[in-house]
Amino acid sequence: MPARMRFLFVCHANTDRSPTAEDVCRRIAAEKGLDIEASSAGTWHGANRPVTKGIADWADTIFVMEPHMVTELVEEYGQDPAKIISLDIPDIYERNEPELVGILENALHEYLVHEGLI
Numbered sequence: 001m002p003a004r005m006r007f008l009f010v011c012h013a014n015t016d017r018s019p020t021a022e023d024v025c026r027r028i029a030a031e032k033g034l035d036i037e038a039s040s041a042g043t044w045h046g047a048n049r050p051v052t053k054g055i056a057d058w059a060d061t062i063f064v065m066e067p068h069m070v071t072e073l074v075e076e077y078g079q080d081p082a083k084i085i086s087l088d089i090p091d092i093y094e095r096n097e098p099e100l101v102g103i104l105e106n107a108l109h110e111y112l113v114h115e116g117l118i
Helices: 017-032 053-058 068-077 098-114
Strands: 005-011 036-042 061-064 084-086
Touching: 005 017, 005 053, 005 068, 017 036, 017 098, 036 053, 053 068, 061 068, 068 084
Parallel strands: 005 036, 005 061, 061 084
Antiparallel strands: none
16 A cells, blocks of 8 residues: 555635545545545635645645646745646536536546546
8 A cells, every 4th residue: 555645636726626636536535545635725825725835835735626736836835746637627617516426426536547547
């Protein structure tokens, strides 16, 4: 079993997409018996939990909701682009909206399979 993995989910305001992703990830990790710690933050300085360099450094893998956020995390927070994955999910969903949950479940499942974790 690999060591504990730390996943950070990032959207704009940390109100809908990234907190939903954090919840979905925790549920999948519990169901699959994976040692994953999940957290979330937002790129906007007024976000519920704004991204900081410390928060970004904590993560082994950062999942951003939109492609432009990759550049922001690299340039503003000094992150390695190799640890950032863009999910390309537009800011059109409410927190825990069933369609958003389904998109996130599929994306996380594909990632975990690709990485050989499930």
